[in-house]
Amino acid sequence: MKIIVAGTGFVGLTHAAVLAENGHEVHAYDIDRTKLDAYRSGDRERIESYVAEQGLVPIITETLGRYLFFTDPDGIRGEIEGTDAIFLSPPTPPNLDGSTDLSYYDKMAHFLGELLAARSDQRRVVLINKSTVPIGTARRMQGILAEHGVPNFGVASNPEFLPEGNAVEKSRRPDRVVVGADTEEDLRILRQVYPQFHNHVRISYIETTPETAEAIKYVANTLLLTYISFWNGIGARLAETFDNLSMEDLKRGVTADDRISTWGSYVSNGAGGSCFGKDIQSLIYQLRSNGQSSSLLENVFDINEYQKTYLIDRAIHEAGFDFNNTVVALMGLSFKKHTNDMRDASSLAVVEGLLAKGVREVRAYDPLAIEEAKRFFDPERNHLFSKIHYFDTAEEALQGSEAVFVTTDWEEFRGLSHVIAEHAPPPYLVIDGRRMIPDYNDLVAQGYRYLAVGSKLLTKDDIARSHAPAPTPEAAPA
Numbered sequence: 114m115k116i117i118v119a120g121t122g123f124v125g126l127t128h129a130a131v132l133a134e135n136g137h138e139v140h141a142y143d144i145d146r147t148k149l150d151a152y153r154s155g156d157r158e159r160i161e162s163y164v165a166e167q168g169l170v171p172i173i174t175e176t177l178g179r180y181l182f183f184t185d186p187d188g189i190r191g192e193i194e195g196t197d198a199i200f201l202s203p204p205t206p207p208n209l210d211g212s213t214d215l216s217y218y219d220k221m222a223h224f225l226g227e228l229l230a231a232r233s234d235q236r237r238v239v240l241i242n243k244s245t246v247p248i249g250t251a252r253r254m255q256g257i258l259a260e261h262g263v264p265n266f267g268v269a270s271n272p273e274f275l276p277e278g279n280a281v282e283k284s285r286r287p288d289r290v291v292v293g294a295d296t297e298e299d300l301r302i303l304r305q306v307y308p309q310f311h312n313h314v315r316i317s318y319i320e321t322t323p324e325t326a327e328a329i330k331y332v333a334n335t336l337l338l339t340y341i342s343f344w345n346g347i348g349a350r351l352a353e354t355f356d357n358l359s360m361e362d363l364k365r366g367v368t369a370d371d372r373i374s375t376w377g378s379y380v381s382n383g384a385g386g387s388c389f390g391k392d393i394q395s396l397i398y399q400l401r402s403n404g405q406s407s408s409l410l411e412n413v414f415d416i417n418e419y420q421k422t423y424l425i426d427r428a429i430h431e432a433g434f435d436f437n438n439t440v441v442a443l444m445g446l447s448f449k450k451h452t453n454d455m456r457d458a459s460s461l462a463v464v465e466g467l468l469a470k471g472v473r474e475v476r477a478y479d480p481l482a483i484e485e486a487k488r489f490f491d492p493e494r495n496h497l498f499s500k501i502h503y504f505d506t507a508e509e510a511l512q513g514s515e516a517v518f519v520t521t522d523w524e525e526f527r528g529l530s531h532v533i534a535e536h537a538p539p540p541y542l543v544i545d546g547r548r549m550i551p552d553y554n555d556l557v558a559q560g561y562r563y564l565a566v567g568s569k570l571l572t573k574d575d576i577a578r579s580h581a582p583a584p585t586p587e588a589a590p591a
């Protein structure tokens with residue numbers, strides 16, 4: 114099939130590449146010409162400076178010029194004839210009131226409406242929303258295209274569920290494909306787009322209305338964040354409050370139940386990324402503006418926001434740590450491992466929190482996200498960001514620091530206790546936002562102070578107490 118993909122960010126680029134891998138003729142366009150130049154170059158580093166996803170570059174280089182073509186909006190004019198399907202994947206960021214900013218989407222829709230109205234071939238074309246858009250947006254798109262006088266079109270919703278860091282794998286083998294359309298004709302076109310998924314024995318191929326498809330995406334994302342926030346807001350709080358309460362055992366004991374997921378039961382300094390925060394805000398807005406209560410979701414949002422920086426306050430209150438004029442190492446910048454994506458990353462809130470407390474220098478390390486972080490922490494925008502320095506290894510970042518804050522779950526941080534022991538002598542403070550240091554007891558026994566989500570502050574005294582023999586009944590006070 115001849116397919117256009119409009120918008121080549123994380124979602125659009127991955128989607129275009131996997132469609133091309135499946136033998137479709139894919140014309141992907143974007144308004145960002147420097148991005149297009151990078152993609153067209155086939156150069157790994159240049160592509161990954163925009164979208165770093167395992168396995169993506171080889172698909173692009175193998176299909177480039179044969180099945181996959183990149184162009185700008187002018188170039189797409191010449192490709193509109195004979196198109197069967199157009200996927201729209203523009204950004205849909207939040208407005209200040211939480212509603213979805215549809216300005217990118219609308220511009221794209223009007224541009225495509227103009228092109229489609231002018232084409233000479235009048236074959237059926239389906240425009241498909243890949244971006245996460247409020248319930249009713251497919252209907253709104255129908256109005257825009259009708260305004261332009263586009264003949265013979267359908268609008269469908271096919272939300273994307275790919276997890277960053279594993280986007281290619283999950284695009285090739287998704288858990289489900291959700292397709293919402295109004296007519297059998299449009300559903301048939303989508304089955305031709307996705308022949309490998311339709312009737313698949315393991316992948317659920319769900320055909321429904323556009324509105325249901327739009328809602329599925331919001332409900333799925335907010336439910337995931339609700340589950341994560343339950344563990345952060347209840348599990349971690351319990352383990353931080355009561356003596357002798359082990360976070361690990363609590364998790365194991367609860368999730369041993371088949372009905373309760375282990376995914377999301379980890380506790381952390383907040384879930385970030387481009388989707389959770391904006392999608393929950395949008396769903397809150399959609400419920401409230403239609404007269405419905407959104408209190409559950411509001412609490413979930415608040416718990417997640419609180420989680421991002423509360424360890425800074427705990428370090429002050431529990432460890433008596435005065436951040437003013439100190440040097441703090443930061444382990445991890447991206448919102449999660451295996452990606453360079455900094456959007457809504459907890460590290461953003463942590464850095465701002467540390468700088469607000471008067472930290473003299475933040476020494477940051479991340480295996481993938483440093484270039485992206487520099488764009489976010491632009492000293493031109495806030496001169497305090499000039500206090501952030503970036504390093505290529507954890508060892509270098511730890512030099513001369515008085516505390517370390519682990520903000521991302523990169524696997525290599527599991528070995529951090531050895532690096533700390535070598536480069537930062539006790540009573541150095543370790544703030545573990547991801548519970549990444551399994552042998553934290555060893556550090557504590559050496560005199561380090563260890564503070565984690567889901568644990569009280571641990572010091573050498575705590576270890577000594579936990580190893581002391583239990584008092585005999587005779588010795589115990591009456």
Ligand SMILES: NC(=O)c1ccc[n+]([C@@H]2O[C@H](COP(=O)([O-])OP(=O)(O)OC[C@H]3O[C@@H](n4cnc5c(N)ncnc54)[C@H](O)[C@@H]3O)[C@@H](O)[C@H]2O)c1
Pocket residue numbers: 119120121122123124125142143144145148202203204205217220221243244245246273274275276277387388
């Ligand atoms: N990133 C994810 O993991 C993920 C997962 C599922 C769903 N989504 C949703 O997918 C959508 C896109 O997300 P993303 O992460 O790919 O965003 P992104 O910002 O990485 O990419 C959007 C792209 O659209 C381009 N663009 C903007 N206006 C355009 C126009 N008028 N014409 C052509 N191109 C235009 C931008 O230049 C950019 O390259 C959002 O709605 C998001 O919520 C994202």
